[in-house]
Amino acid sequence: MPTKNTKSTAASAASRTPEAESALKELFIDELKDIYWAEKHLASALPKLLKGATSEDLKQTLTNHLEETKNHVARLENVFESLGGKASAKKCLAMEGLLNEATELLSDTDKGTEVRDVAIISAAQKVEHYEIASYGTLRTLAGTLGFSEAQSLLDETLAEEKNADQLLTQVAENYVNEAAASESE
Numbered sequence: 001m002p003t004k005n006t007k008s009t010a011a012s013a014a015s016r017t018p019e020a021e022s023a024l025k026e027l028f029i030d031e032l033k034d035i036y037w038a039e040k041h042l043a044s045a046l047p048k049l050l051k052g053a054t055s056e057d058l059k060q061t062l063t064n065h066l067e068e069t070k071n072h073v074a075r076l077e078n079v080f081e082s083l084g085g086k087a088s089a090k091k092c093l094a095m096e097g098l099l100n101e102a103t104e105l106l107s108d109t110d111k112g113t114e115v116r117d118v119a120i121i122s123a124a125q126k127v128e129h130y131e132i133a134s135y136g137t138l139r140t141l142a143g144t145l146g147f148s149e150a151q152s153l154l155d156e157t158l159a160e161e162k163n164a165d166q167l168l169t170q171v172a173e174n175y176v177n178e179a180a181a182s183e184s185e
């Protein structure tokens with residue numbers, strides 16, 4: 001029996017019509033397909049960024065994230081599986097655009113320069129922020145729809161994306177500190 005407090009739980013399954021429930025599930029699956037495409041595309045594009053990087057710190061961070069990204073692809077396959085389906089991808093125009101911009105930044109900067117590394121960090125952080133937003137929504141939707149296994153898998157990836165973003169910030173901050181130190185020499 002619904003309580004009077006249904007206003008604050010408008011998103012709960014109890015107060016949702018079957019139509020609304022299935023529309024929400026459709027959106028969830030659609031967003032999953034989107035991020036699945038995005039992760040696969042990122043896994044194929046990261047080696048290019050890695051090749052363009054100069055600082056050892058940045059190379060290491062990108063190498064680690066490439067491995068994580070491959071894992072994210074596999075984990076999404078597990079998410080699809082947990083829902084009783086097979087993984088399928090739908091082109092993610094946002095990730096395509098972000099990675100096109102990254103490629104453009106590589107051609108606009110010279111190899112071996114600090115500015116190229118900073119450009120790569122900037123491009124990689126834009127990608128991370130997109131992923132953080134996507135996984136944040138996905139894990140909430142999974143929770144709302146009662147897909148607890150999917151939710152915990154998505155949570156794992158969300159935590160790794162946040163960590164990757166923080167590591168990139170650290171690499172960027174090291175640059176600023178090094179530049180300041182060399183100026184005061």
Ligand SMILES: [Fe+2]
Nearest residue numbers: 039069072131
């Ligand atoms: Fe990822």
